[in-house]
Amino acid sequence: MLLIETQGLTKHYAAGEGTVAALSGVSLAVSPGEFVAAMGPSGSGKSTFLNLIGCLDRPTRGEYRLVGEDVSRLPPDRLAGIRNRRLGFVFQSFNLLPRADALANVELPLVYGSVGRRERRERAAAMLALVGLGERMHHRPSQLSGGQQQRVAIARALVNEPDLILADEPTGALDSRTGLEIMALLQGMNREGVAVLMVTHDAEIARFASRCLRFHDGRLVADEAQAPAAASAELAALDDGGARAA
Amino acid sequence: MNAPVALSARLARGTEAGQTRAAPVAAGGLDLLEALRSALGALAANKLRAVLTGLGIFIGVAAVIATVSVGAGARQQVLGQIQSLGANLLVIWPGSVNQAGVRLGAGQRPNLTWDDAQALLEVPGIVAVSGNIRGQNQVVAGNANWSTSVQGSDPDLFAVQDWALEDGRFFTAEEARGARKVVVLGATVAEALFGDEGAVGQEIRVRSTPFEVIGVLARKGQNPMGQDQDDVAVIPFWTARRSVMGANRVWARGVNWISLKVEDGADMAEAAEEVRSLMRQRHRLAANEPDDFNLRNMSDVAATFDASAKTLSMLLASAAAVSLLVGGIGVMNIMLVSVTERTREIGLRLAIGARRRDILAQFLIEAVVLALLGGAVGVAAGIGLSHALGRVAGWPVLIQMDAVALAVGVSALTGLFFGFWPARRAARLDPIAALRHD
Numbered sequence: 001m002l003l004i005e006t007q008g009l010t011k012h013y014a015a016g017e018g019t020v021a022a023l024s025g026v027s028l029a030v031s032p033g034e035f036v037a038a039m040g041p042s043g044s045g046k047s048t049f050l051n052l053i054g055c056l057d058r059p060t061r062g063e064y065r066l067v068g069e070d071v072s073r074l075p076p077d078r079l080a081g082i083r084n085r086r087l088g089f090v091f092q093s094f095n096l097l098p099r100a101d102a103l104a105n106v107e108l109p110l111v112y113g114s115v116g117r118r119e120r121r122e123r124a125a126a127m128l129a130l131v132g133l134g135e136r137m138h139h140r141p142s143q144l145s146g147g148q149q150q151r152v153a154i155a156r157a158l159v160n161e162p163d164l165i166l167a168d169e170p171t172g173a174l175d176s177r178t179g180l181e182i183m184a185l186l187q188g189m190n191r192e193g194v195a196v197l198m199v200t201h202d203a204e205i206a207r208f209a210s211r212c213l214r215f216h217d218g219r220l221v222a223d224e225a226q227a228p229a230a231a232s233a234e235l236a237a238l239d240d241g242g243a244r245a246a
Numbered sequence: 247m248n249a250p251v252a253l254s255a256r257l258a259r260g261t262e263a264g265q266t267r268a269a270p271v272a273a274g275g276l277d278l279l280e281a282l283r284s285a286l287g288a289l290a291a292n293k294l295r296a297v298l299t300g301l302g303i304f305i306g307v308a309a310v311i312a313t314v315s316v317g318a319g320a321r322q323q324v325l326g327q328i329q330s331l332g333a334n335l336l337v338i339w340p341g342s343v344n345q346a347g348v349r350l351g352a353g354q355r356p357n358l359t360w361d362d363a364q365a366l367l368e369v370p371g372i373v374a375v376s377g378n379i380r381g382q383n384q385v386v387a388g389n390a391n392w393s394t395s396v397q398g399s400d401p402d403l404f405a406v407q408d409w410a411l412e413d414g415r416f417f418t419a420e421e422a423r424g425a426r427k428v429v430v431l432g433a434t435v436a437e438a439l440f441g442d443e444g445a446v447g448q449e450i451r452v453r454s455t456p457f458e459v460i461g462v463l464a465r466k467g468q469n470p471m472g473q474d475q476d477d478v479a480v481i482p483f484w485t486a487r488r489s490v491m492g493a494n495r496v497w498a499r500g501v502n503w504i505s506l507k508v509e510d511g512a513d514m515a516e517a518a519e520e521v522r523s524l525m526r527q528r529h530r531l532a533a534n535e536p537d538d539f540n541l542r543n544m545s546d547v548a549a550t551f552d553a554s555a556k557t558l559s560m561l562l563a564s565a566a567a568v569s570l571l572v573g574g575i576g577v578m579n580i581m582l583v584s585v586t587e588r589t590r591e592i593g594l595r596l597a598i599g600a601r602r603r604d605i606l607a608q609f610l611i612e613a614v615v616l617a618l619l620g621g622a623v624g625v626a627a628g629i630g631l632s633h634a635l636g637r638v639a640g641w642p643v644l645i646q647m648d649a650v651a652l653a654v655g656v657s658a659l660t661g662l663f664f665g666f667w668p669a670r671r672a673a674r675l676d677p678i679a680a681l682r683h684d
Binding site: 051054056057076077080081083084085088089091095097099100108109111112113114117156160 | 277280287590594599600601603
């Protein structure tokens with residue numbers, strides 16, 4: 001079964017007198033476990049595409065099936081349920097709750113998924129350990145570096161065992177080395193079987209995907225498979241280079 | 247990436263399961279404990295703001311409780327004073343009379359007689375009657391002297407007014423008939439003349455007539471008009487008529503007022519009506535003539551006092567309720583600010599699966615917790631304030647538990663009511679716009 005299947009996906013926004021077509025007639029299919037990058041300049045429709053695929057918005061026209069289920073016409077609360085169980089979100093600005101520690105942040109999707117307290121704790125702690133933050137579970141976001149905050153966000157996106165992670169410029173707020181670490185983490189998760197849809201305008205980052213979508217003026221203009229660069233290898237090379245330089 | 251084997255297996259299983267899951271089960275809700283924890287956390291994050299907002303509710307609740315409690319205390323005080331006049335008491339005063347077409351003011355001409363009083367004993371339901379006269383006189387005992395009300399009454403007076411003895415005895419019907427020179431002193435008079443010494447058995451003089459003190463009355467305190475009921479010396483009616491007041495030739499048998507006691511459990515209004523009709527008959531009043539006497543049902547007076555005291559305390563309580571309302575608007579204001587400030591948080595919560603009602607519940611609970619915390623402190627302060635006010639005013643304080651419950655309930659409702667609009671605003675946010683908000 002396909003993970004994502006869209007047919008003529010279209011989104012219009014009201015703007016003044018008329019409407020603006022943010023996305024027009026996008027049809028594509030994504031299989032489970034793919035790592036897809038969506039590229040394009042701002043206003044190209046890639047973010048609208050991400051919002052629709054992320055069930056944050058409903059299409060004006062067209063169909064969208066997620067794991068076989070038509071979700072393009074579901075009411076908001078049903079979509080909330082779908083987001084909770086099938087999807088994980090990673091944002092450019094992390095969007096962690098500032099008052100809560102890392103563990104509580106990661107637990108949050110499980111709270112809305114009605115998972116019991118003890119199980120929530122265990123799963124969130126395991127997920128934090130998995131992203132390399134087992135030692136910092138009780139740190140608040142303000143006590144963590146940007147890269148660590150994004151790791152917490154990734155742990156939060158993964159804790160519900162989603163089918164798909166939606167990443168919106170996940171490295172946009174990070175320096176290039178930390179960005180590389182985050183990409184290595186996402187690639188690692190992707191190898192474990194979680195599909196990733198990542199929106200970026202940065203070609204450097206898009207290299208790590210196995211498939212690249214290009215948007216322009218609301219249309220999908222290119223859809224190419226590519227051999228992904230290995231982030232962990234580049235990271236190792238960077239460390240070697242750094243060591244040699246020193 | 248060396249992920250633990252168990253976890254990678256679980257992730258893989260998750261994907262497989264995801265592919266085979268046909269329709270997703272409805273997502274469950276946010277549990278209450280979690281919501282409470284989160285609300286307290288949010289309030290703790292802005293302590294000063296929470297305290298200031300809670301203060302509005304706090305003042306309202308404290309004011310409601312204090313006004314209601316003090317009002318109830320004052321009311322009970324007044325009612326107690328009215329009760330102290332005697333339970334089931336009817337009083338007849340002389341009324342206005344027409345004399346040759348000239349209307350005289352009430353009490354201008356005494357027209358009640360001791361015989362009226364005696365006759366009223368025949369009315370069913372009347373268990374005790376006393377005809378009374380009263381005059382201001384100097385009483386002397388040894389070196390001490392005191393100006394007091396010397397009151398001539400029938401022995402039934404003590405029953406009529408529920409008057410207990412501190413010491414000694416009342417005068418008997420025998421002594422009353424014989425116009426004996428015996429006196430029962432009010433507590434104030436006994437203290438003024440004899441201090442701590444026992445008054446009973448001593449001699450006092452009223453207008454140079456010697457009297458034997460046979461009893462001292464238990465203290466009653468002030469009446470509703472603020473007069474000291476214990477500043478009195480009670481002597482038998484006929485003794486007063488003959489030896490103290492001086493005989494009035496025209497009204498040799500006249501009394502200033504008649505007091506009657508209605509049987510416990512009898513209908514006061516009915517008894518009063520019977521008394522009225524017998525009085526009209528005795529005074530030979532034609533059907534079209536008005537009463538030439540005033541009949542007071544003291545339980546009516548008590549009810550009137552009670553009603554006006556209630557009105558006053560309702561007025562005070564509503565003024566206090568307005569401050570609660572203002573406090574509620576403060577809650578709404580701060581919740582609106584909070585929703586705006588936390589727009590991104592709301593966006594995030596929506597993105598990871600919160601339903602609208604989860605967001606609604608979150609902000610509602612926050613508003614209610616805020617209002618309830620203010621209310622709880624307000625209850626404590628209100629009770630404290632009531633006691634302080636009661637002490638200053640010398641009133642008993644009756645903490646009305648229903649007022650406390652009401653104030654707490656109202657503060658919760660205030661939170662709910664004034665929190666609803668901000669919470670609904672939060673719940674209706676578009677997740678995409680909310681996530682982009684800064």
